[in-house]
Amino acid sequence: xxxxxxxxxxxPYSPDVAARLVGGALTDGVTYARVAELSxxxxxxxxxxxxxxxxxxxxxxxxxxxxxxxxxxxxxxxxWVRGEERAEVLPxxxxxxxxxxxxxxxxxxxxxAGGATADVVEVRSIAELQALGEKARGKLxxxxxxxxxxxxxxxxxxxxxxRNRGPAEAAKLGAAGALVRSLATASLRDPxxxxxxxxxxxxxxxxxxxxxxxxxxxxxxxxxxPVRVRLGLGCRTLPDADSANxxxxxRGREKPDEVVLLGxxxxxxxxxxGAVDDAAGVAVVMEAARLIAQLPQRPRRTVRAVLFMxxxxxxxxxxxxxxxxxAEAERHVAALESDAGAxxxxxxxxxAGEGAQALLAPWLQPLETLGAADFGGEAGGADIGPLAAFxxxxxxxxxxxxxxxxxxxxxxxxxxxxRPGDLAQTAAAVAWVAYALAEMPQALPRPAxxxxxxxxxxx
Amino acid sequence: xxxxxxxxxxxPYSPDVAARLVGGALTDGVTYARVAELSxxxxxxxxxxxxxxxxxxxxxxxxxxxxxxxxxxxxxxxxWVRGEERAEVLPxxxxxxxxxxxxxxxxxxxxxAGGATADVVEVRSIAELQALGEKARGKLxxxxxxxxxxxxxxxxxxxxxxRNRGPAEAAKLGAAGALVRSLATASLRDPxxxxxxxxxxxxxxxxxxxxxxxxxxxxxxxxxxPVRVRLGLGCRTLPDADSANxxxxxRGREKPDEVVLLGxxxxxxxxxxGAVDDAAGVAVVMEAARLIAQLPQRPRRTVRAVLFMxxxxxxxxxxxxxxxxxAEAERHVAALESDAGAxxxxxxxxxAGEGAQALLAPWLQPLETLGAADFGGEAGGADIGPLAAFxxxxxxxxxxxxxxxxxxxxxxxxxxxxRPGDLAQTAAAVAWVAYALAEMPQALPRPAxxxxxxxxxxx
Numbered sequence: 001x002x003x004x005x006x007x008x009x010x011x012p013y014s015p016d017v018a019a020r021l022v023g024g025a026l027t028d029g030v031t032y033a034r035v036a037e038l039s040x041x042x043x044x045x046x047x048x049x050x051x052x053x054x055x056x057x058x059x060x061x062x063x064x065x066x067x068x069x070x071x072x073x074x075x076x077x078x079x080w081v082r083g084e085e086r087a088e089v090l091p092x093x094x095x096x097x098x099x100x101x102x103x104x105x106x107x108x109x110x111x112x113a114g115g116a117t118a119d120v121v122e123v124r125s126i127a128e129l130q131a132l133g134e135k136a137r138g139k140l141x142x143x144x145x146x147x148x149x150x151x152x153x154x155x156x157x158x159x160x161x162x163r164n165r166g167p168a169e170a171a172k173l174g175a176a177g178a179l180v181r182s183l184a185t186a187s188l189r190d191p192x193x194x195x196x197x198x199x200x201x202x203x204x205x206x207x208x209x210x211x212x213x214x215x216x217x218x219x220x221x222x223x224x225x226p227v228r229v230r231l232g233l234g235c236r237t238l239p240d241a242d243s244a245n246x247x248x249x250x251r252g253r254e255k256p257d258e259v260v261l262l263g264x265x266x267x268x269x270x271x272x273x274g275a276v277d278d279a280a281g282v283a284v285v286m287e288a289a290r291l292i293a294q295l296p297q298r299p300r301r302t303v304r305a306v307l308f309m310x311x312x313x314x315x316x317x318x319x320x321x322x323x324x325x326x327a328e329a330e331r332h333v334a335a336l337e338s339d340a341g342a343x344x345x346x347x348x349x350x351x352a353g354e355g356a357q358a359l360l361a362p363w364l365q366p367l368e369t370l371g372a373a374d375f376g377g378e379a380g381g382a383d384i385g386p387l388a389a390f391x392x393x394x395x396x397x398x399x400x401x402x403x404x405x406x407x408x409x410x411x412x413x414x415x416x417x418x419r420p421g422d423l424a425q426t427a428a429a430v431a432w433v434a435y436a437l438a439e440m441p442q443a444l445p446r447p448a449x450x451x452x453x454x455x456x457x458x459x
Numbered sequence: 460x461x462x463x464x465x466x467x468x469x470x471p472y473s474p475d476v477a478a479r480l481v482g483g484a485l486t487d488g489v490t491y492a493r494v495a496e497l498s499x500x501x502x503x504x505x506x507x508x509x510x511x512x513x514x515x516x517x518x519x520x521x522x523x524x525x526x527x528x529x530x531x532x533x534x535x536x537x538x539w540v541r542g543e544e545r546a547e548v549l550p551x552x553x554x555x556x557x558x559x560x561x562x563x564x565x566x567x568x569x570x571x572a573g574g575a576t577a578d579v580v581e582v583r584s585i586a587e588l589q590a591l592g593e594k595a596r597g598k599l600x601x602x603x604x605x606x607x608x609x610x611x612x613x614x615x616x617x618x619x620x621x622r623n624r625g626p627a628e629a630a631k632l633g634a635a636g637a638l639v640r641s642l643a644t645a646s647l648r649d650p651x652x653x654x655x656x657x658x659x660x661x662x663x664x665x666x667x668x669x670x671x672x673x674x675x676x677x678x679x680x681x682x683x684x685p686v687r688v689r690l691g692l693g694c695r696t697l698p699d700a701d702s703a704n705x706x707x708x709x710r711g712r713e714k715p716d717e718v719v720l721l722g723x724x725x726x727x728x729x730x731x732x733g734a735v736d737d738a739a740g741v742a743v744v745m746e747a748a749r750l751i752a753q754l755p756q757r758p759r760r761t762v763r764a765v766l767f768m769x770x771x772x773x774x775x776x777x778x779x780x781x782x783x784x785x786a787e788a789e790r791h792v793a794a795l796e797s798d799a800g801a802x803x804x805x806x807x808x809x810x811a812g813e814g815a816q817a818l819l820a821p822w823l824q825p826l827e828t829l830g831a832a833d834f835g836g837e838a839g840g841a842d843i844g845p846l847a848a849f850x851x852x853x854x855x856x857x858x859x860x861x862x863x864x865x866x867x868x869x870x871x872x873x874x875x876x877x878r879p880g881d882l883a884q885t886a887a888a889v890a891w892v893a894y895a896l897a898e899m900p901q902a903l904p905r906p907a908x909x910x911x912x913x914x915x916x917x918x
Contacts, residue, residue, distance in 0.1 A: 040679060043555040051555060096502040096510060098732075101870065188647040188871040189731070213873040220499060220874070272648070273557075411560065412647035414672040415679070 011365060013436065017295060018366035021435055024291045025428035031287040032420040034062065035342070038279035039415040046106075046270040047310040048079030048241035055266045056244050059282070059307050063248035066290040068305070072244035075320040077310040079241040080106055082270055083234020087179075087208065089221065090117070090228045100218075101189045101211035103271060104235040105163060105180065105196040106313040108207040115232035116140065116206055118176040122222050126161065126169050137174035140229050141166070142210075142218055144181050147405075154405050159183050160194075167196045167207035177231050178207040179218070186406035187212035193269050194409045195313040206233045243309045245317045250293045252301040252438060259302045259328065260437045261335040261392075262288055262430065263383045265311035272413030276404065280423055281338035282307055288431035292438070299438035301333060308383040311339070315382055322386035329390035333443040336395045337381025338430060341408075343400030344422040345372035345429035349379035352393035353445030360395075360444065363436035372397065372429045391446040395437060397429045470824060472895065476754060477825035480894055483750045484887035490746040491879040493521065494801070497738035498874040505565075505729040506769040507538030507700035514725045515703050518741070518766050522707035525749040527764070531703035534779040536769040538700040539565055541729055542693020546638075546667065548680065549576070549687045559677075560648050560670035562730060563694040564622060564639065564655040565772040567666040574691035575599065575665055577635040581681050585620065585628050596633035599688050600625070601669075601677055603640050606864075613864050618642050619653075626655045626666035636690050637666040638677070645865035646671035652728055653868045654772040665692045702768045704776045709752045711760040711897060718761045718787065719896045720794040720851075721747055721889065722842045724770035731872030735863065739882055740797035741766055747890035751897070758897035760792060767842040770798070774841055781845035788849035792902040795854045796840020797889060800867075802859030803881040804831035804888035808838035811852035812904030819854075819903065822895035831856065831888045850905040854896060856888045 025031060038045075038055060045052040056072060063070035085104050091097035121139040123129045129141060143162040147155035160183055167178035182192040191209040198204045208231060210218070221227045246266065252258065264281030268274020289305040292298070308317035322329065334352075348364060350356050357375055367373040377398035384394065400422070407413045437444070484490060497504070497514060504511040515531060522529035544563050550556035580598045582588045588600060602621040606614040619642055626637035641651040650668045657663045667690060669677070680686045705725065711717065723740030727733020748764040751757070767776035781788065793811075807823060809815050816834055826832040836857035843853065859881070866872045896903070 036679070040557075040676065041554045043557055054555070095500045096513070098499075098502055186647065188645065188649045188865070188869065189873065190647045190649060213871060213875055216875045217499065217873065220495070406647070410647065412672060414648065414676065416672055416675045 012362050013439065017435065018432060020295065021291050021431040022366060022428040025287055025431055026424045030290065031283045031423055031427040032418065034283035034286060035275055035279045035418050035423065036415055038282060039273040039275040044270045044272060044274050045266060045268045047077040047243060047267045047313060048238065052243060052267050052309065056246055059246040059266060062286060063246065067293050068248040068250060068289060070246065070248035073247055073320065073324060075243050075245055075309050075317050076240045077243045077316045078314045079238040080313060081236060081238060083110065083236065085208065085233050087229055087231045090230060092225065092228070098217060100214040100229065101191050102208040102231070103191040103193045104233045105167065105193060105207040105209055107196050107198065108233060108235050109204045110236055111177065111206045111231055111233045115230045116177045117228065117230040120179070120218060120222065120227045120229050122219065126166060129166065129169055129173070133173065136170060139175050140177045140179055140231060141170040141175045142179045144215055144219060147183055147185065154185055154401065156183055156405055163194050163209070164197055167205055168198045168202060171198065171203040171205040175205055177205045179210050180207065181215035182209045182212055184212055184405055184410070189213050190410045190412055192409040193271055206231060208233060245309055245321055246307040248289060248305045250289055250298060250303040253298045254300040256302050257328070257331050258443065259304050259332045260434055261304050261306055261332055261384065262434055263306045263308055263335060263337040263381060264339060265317070265383055266307045267309050267312055269312055269409050271409070271411040273415055274413060275415045276341045276407050276413045276417050277409065278311070278339050280342035280418055284338045284423070284427045284430050287427040288434050291431045292435055299435055301438040303434050303438050311383050318383035318386050329387060329392060332387060332390065332392045334393045334395050334437045335384040335387050336397065336430065336434065337384045339381055340399045340401050341404040342418040342423045343404065344425045345370060345397050346400055347372060347374045347376035347398045348433060349377040349396035349398050350375060351379040351447060353447055356393060356444045359440065359442060360436065363440060366432055367429055370425050370429060393444040393446055395433060397426060397433055399426055471821050472898065476894065477891060479754065480750050480890040481825060481887040484746055484890055485883045489749065490742045490882055490886040491877065493742035493745060494734055494738045494877050494882065495874055497741060498732040498734040503729045503731060503733050504725060504727045506536040506702060506726045506772060507697065511702060511726050511768065515705055515768070518705040518725060521745060522705065526752055527707040527709060527748060529705065529707035532706055532779065532783055534702050534704055534768050534776050535699045536702045536775045537773045538697040539772060540695060540697060542569065542695065544667065544692050546688060546690045549689060551684065557676060559673040559688070560650050561667040561690070562650040562652045563692045564626065564652060564666045564668055566655050566657065567692060567694050568663045569695055570636065570665045570690055570692045574689045575636045576687065576689040579638070579677060579681065579686045579688050581678065585625060588625065588628055588632070592632065595629060598634050599636045599638055599690065600629040600634045601638045603674055603678055606642055606644065613644055613860065615642055615864055622653050622668070623656055626664055627657045627661060630657065630662040630664040634664055636664045638669050639666065640674035641668045641671055643671055643864055643869065648672050649869045649871055651868040652730055665690060667692060704768055704780055705766040707748060707764045709748055709757060709762040712757045713759040715761050716787070716790050717902065718763050718791045719893055720763050720765055720791055720843065721893055722765045722767055722794065722796040722840060723798060724776070724842055725766045726768050726771055728771055728868050730868070730870040732874055733872060734874045735800045735866050735872045735876050736868065737770070737798050739801035739877060743797045743882070743886045743889050746886040747893050750890045751894055758894055760897040762893050762897050770842050777842035777845050788846060788851060791846060791849065791851045793852045793854050793896045794843040794846050795856065795889065795893065796843045798840055799858045799860050800863040801877040801882045802863065803884045804829060804856050804858055806831060806833045806835035806857045807892060808836040808855035808857050809834060810838040810906060812906050815852060815903045818899065818901060819895065822899060825891055826888055829884050829888060852903040852905055854892060856885060856892055858885055
């Protein structure tokens with residue numbers, strides 16, 4: 001009976017606007033078409049590449065086509081390029097050698113000419129590595145983990161420090177290099193890349209991801225005796241390149257200085273097409289802004305689409321945006337990042353002050369039929385992370401990520417992995433949530449205190 | 460009540476022998492250990508390679524260890540070697556170029572230096588290709604199909620002629636080359652190789668498999684306009700090499716001249732470890748023969764394990780065996796080939812004369828608990844195919860192949876895909892069926908007439 005009464009009570013929003021936004025996303029085909037433009041038309045877009053610059057130009061043009069106020073904001077980005085890459089287990093007494101499916105981690109230096117050849121030592125955590133101490137010197141440190149067998153939870157959060165920080169820690173101990181088991185929930189011998197980080201001036205070592213199968217092989221062989229591997233990586237870091245964030249506004253009708261930021265990232269890894277990560281998010285954000293711009297009446301506040309550059313290997317775009325917009329950061333009433341693939345929407349996440357949920361809840365009714373009106377999951381994002389320092393409330397449309405890490409950062413991140421209907425539902429949810437945040441009379445309360453550390457994302 | 464009576468009736472076999480064979484396979488760990496020896500110890504074993512010869516030596520030694528009468532029988536095998544391989548969609552007006560994940564098909568010639576560059580034309584059948592006629596001249600013929608979306612049925616049988624015969628048909632029309640969508644039920648951008656066949660003296664063209672994702676890309680791009688691809692293959696065919704089948708007997712106690720043949724193939728494709736295809740089958744056959752040899756009393760007839768060479772790209776081993784043993788082929792009372800991966804047993808297949816099923820049925824009771832005692836599925840095998848001409852009855856232990864074509868002929872055919880418990884059940888079933896065939900008083904009736912064409916397998 002309560003539910004029935006709730007339905008009869010006048011909603012705080014215009015049902016017509018809800019129908020236009022959700023219906024538009026689910027029927028116009030634009031979201032998927034734009035993922036295809038980025039994936040098939042432009043291809044992979046690693047920071048500093050010509051394709052990344054083509055993506056910037058494309059985004060400027062498309063936002064103009066959509067009637068938004070758009071401009072590029074300059075960002076200096078790291079310019080890392082992949083070269084030839086190969087690795088092999090050398091033959092040993094009583095067994096053959098084996099090729100290893102590897103791919104360099106972003107930020108890795110090259111191996112010496114002829115490759116780095118060394119015995120392998122296996123660890124399952126950075127603590128285990130540190131306990132090795134001198135025994136890691138001159139070795140190839142193999143970071144193993146069990147992400148792919150973690151079941152319902154992906155395990156990415158637990159395993160990703162091995163890739164992000166493991167090689168740097170190995171370098172400090174004088175290792176010859178690092179091999180990191182791919183962060184993947186499925187594998188057909190395809191390695192998954194990703195960034196690894198070395199502090200300025202600290203020692204570096206060549207670092208590569210190995211496919212899950214090859215991690216299993218190394219583990220089996222190490223159970224039987226010493227394993228010697230030759231790793232050859234031709235990657236290198238060129239001087240920083242000029243690039244840009246693309247910022248497009250739908251100016252608010254009453255409070256144009258108050259901003260609801262919708263973010264996604266234009267750059268991608270180089271192995272696949274960057275369709276799932278993050279052409280999908282880019283297209284969702286563009287579609288939300290486009291549909292809102294087409295409404296008969298714009299919302300009270302400004303909806304701003306920001307397509308960040310360099311999310312994958314440096315976060316230069318996210319940092320540059322927060323720096324350039326520090327003066328108006330207090331007037332950012334919410335930030336939402338779309339960087340979790342092309343799955344359907346499941347719930348709405350919040351990271352805001354007390355009372356935010358109660359304030360937003362009545363506005364989520366139009367997402368009930370899509371099954372996305374409940375609160376749950378973590379709101380955040382790598383690019384919007386720096387805005388946490390300004391107490392900007394984070395809102396997230398949580399998506400089905402059950403297949404996300406099957407493809408993430410691998411050659412298999414291609415357009416065929418995007419189901420248009422699932423993606424359109426997420427575009428509908430983001431469009432509606434963005435509209436709600438821009439239209440509700442009172443903005444969300446801000447989080448109590450700046451977080452010590454930016455909220456989690458998936459760099 | 461009938462079932463209860465059936466249980467009480469004395470079985471035609473010794474329950475103790477059944478328990479020893481099934482229990483041995485399920486507890487001794489030997490089957491999986493031997494898959495590991497072949498996969499991790501020797502690695503991929505393409506005909507003509509040093510690893511293939513190492514596998515022959517290994518098999519001879521292991522059969523000797525097991526106390527069998529073993530010898531090698533010489534076979535001349537094709538010696539095809541893979542070289543560098545790459546392909547790319549060239550950039551076109553309004554879109555970027557794209558790398559393609561490709562791998563040469565076994566038997567393909569190399570491309571000219573600098574690659575074969577041509578426009579792509581898509582067909583979905585050989586009939587469609589032939590309808591193109593002159594329009595195929597100078598083109599790269601792209602054979603597309605829908606195997607990966609065929610659902611419950613794998614679709615391998617329908618799609619494999621495109622790989623086997625498509626390139627030869629394209630060559631006859633003056634094509635520049637052939638690209639064949641991988642025959643795969645799952646894909647993470649990994650191409651699946653396999654043999655393609657050109658008749659002696661007929662024209663040849665370079666032929667490669669493309670990953671499922673890249674087939675989808677070609678299809679999408681072709682919907683929008685012309686697509687030009689550069690294909691570079693460095694593969695080549697060397698002079699035929701000397702190799703061998705390995706033949707090991709457990710001589711029968713009463714009718715040693717009557718032979719129950721258990722076959723599998725020692726060679727494998729070169730991309731993965733050949734763990735599923737066919738180290739699993741090799742280990743199953745070895746385990747069945749080994750357990751039977753250890754029985755207190757051997758069965759009436761001879762159980763013969765034959766590890767064939769060159770199943771994958773020529774069938775030289777299967778042909779050589781049938782030729783060398785033509786004189787005793789009439790005394791081959793049954794042949795069973797184990798070449799369907801490492802899945803658990805599901806049923807028993809038959810290809811024999813009338814009354815065979817009734818004769819064998821009472822002997823299958825010990826497989827009931829494993830769920831493998833019913834009749835069903837096709838019995839056959841590529842290596843034993845030539846024995847069909849001699850009316851040898853074929854018997855098969857049908858396995859769960861639901862994941863088989865996820866890995867088949869790809870780099871992902873690695874040891875981690877083998878579940879020891881599933882494989883052990885299949886070894887148990889093969890051991891018991893082989894024993895039954897060798898022990899039953901009356902041999903299976905032979906098929907009525909020689910088949911016009913060898914029974915199906917999976918070359």
